[in-house]
Amino acid sequence: MPELPEVETTRRGIEPHLLDRAFTSIQVRETRLRHPVPETIEQLAGHRTTAVRRRGKYLIVDLDRGGSLIIHLGMSGSLRIAGEGDELRKHDHVIFGLPGGLQLRYHDPRRFGLVLHVAAGDPLEHPLLRSLGPEPLSDAFDASVLHAACRRRSAPIKQVIMDASVVVGVGNIYASESLFHAGIRPRTAARRVSRPRLDRLVEAIRKVLAASIEQGGTTLRDFVNSDGEPGYFRQKLYVYERAGDPCRNCGAPIRHAVLGQRATYWCANCQR
DNA sequence: CGAACCTCCTGCGGGC
DNA sequence: TGCCCGCAGGAGGTTC
Numbered sequence: 001m002p003e004l005p006e007v008e009t010t011r012r013g014i015e016p017h018l019l020d021r022a023f024t025s026i027q028v029r030e031t032r033l034r035h036p037v038p039e040t041i042e043q044l045a046g047h048r049t050t051a052v053r054r055r056g057k058y059l060i061v062d063l064d065r066g067g068s069l070i071i072h073l074g075m076s077g078s079l080r081i082a083g084e085g086d087e088l089r090k091h092d093h094v095i096f097g098l099p100g101g102l103q104l105r106y107h108d109p110r111r112f113g114l115v116l117h118v119a120a121g122d123p124l125e126h127p128l129l130r131s132l133g134p135e136p137l138s139d140a141f142d143a144s145v146l147h148a149a150c151r152r153r154s155a156p157i158k159q160v161i162m163d164a165s166v167v168v169g170v171g172n173i174y175a176s177e178s179l180f181h182a183g184i185r186p187r188t189a190a191r192r193v194s195r196p197r198l199d200r201l202v203e204a205i206r207k208v209l210a211a212s213i214e215q216g217g218t219t220l221r222d223f224v225n226s227d228g229e230p231g232y233f234r235q236k237l238y239v240y241e242r243a244g245d246p247c248r249n250c251g252a253p254i255r256h257a258v259l260g261q262r263a264t265y266w267c268a269n270c271q272r
Numbered sequence: 273c274g275a276a277c278c279t280c281c282t283g284c285g286g287g288c
Numbered sequence: 289t290g291c292c293c294g295c296a297g298g299a300g301g302t303t304c
Contacts, residue, residue, distance in 0.1 A: 003297050075298055110281045171297050
């Protein structure tokens with residue numbers, strides 16, 4: 001479900017409820033996520049949050065006494081703020097008690113996400129995070145980085161920009177959208193995309209992600225922010241899930257194909 | 273190394 | 289109405 005804008009929207013939503021507060025309790029109701037949820041995190045009750053960060057699609061909750069929680073929402077995960085009296089829902093797997101009768105609830109029907117605890121040290125050095133590429137909205141991501149990643153690859157450019165070791169946070173929606181705005185067909189072999197076009201692609205990725213964050217992310221089916229509200233960037237999508245509909249730019253029907261087992265959308269007229 | 277394919281899991285919508 | 293099929297915002301693993 002969530003790509004970078006949705007994870008960032010979640011981060012911004014939960015941060016004010018977590019920062020400088022201590023968990024009053026932690027309850028693990030289901031351990032079977034992508035990696036087993038360590039039940040020892042229940043013993044982190046009393047630990048205070050010192051930062052709520054994002055790295056790619058991972059959330060990092062830093063605690064006093066040195067440890068961090070690493071949270072990933074997978075395809076169907078969400079984090080919501082609820083009242084402790086609110087009825088629990090199916091798939092509410094981890095419940096973090098907060099001051100003032102609130103709770104942070106990790107909900108994930110498909111269980112592709114994860115909740116881990118790093119007891120000490122820099123969580124960015126955790127094996128899951130260590131090899132991640134640059135943040136797309138930072139200066140570390142530019143056309144020369146992308147050019148280096150594309151150089152020897154015959155794979156479609158779409159697959160390269162979705163590779164988290166190249167750049168983090170670009171998932172299936174924003175890959176198609178960014179390529180549309182850059183005027184590049186998704187299937188183009190990465191090594192055949194010229195440098196000026198890579199410049200445009202970098203700018204398109206930045207603009208699309210930033211614009212989506214401003215709208216609270218994209219809700220296709222079930223994404224909700226920490227208050228249970230959907231995101232509104234769906235209305236600004238140009239190609240994703242618009243197969244057969246007229247291109248918002250030229251009117252030609254939006255095309256659809258499966259690329260690397262993922263649905264892919266583009267305009268054959270606007271993208272070359 | 274890269275590329276193609278598979279897998280984890282639940283829920284939902286479409287077709288019959 | 290019900291059942292079966294395919295598909296879904298991720299990402300790690302295997303094989304060649």
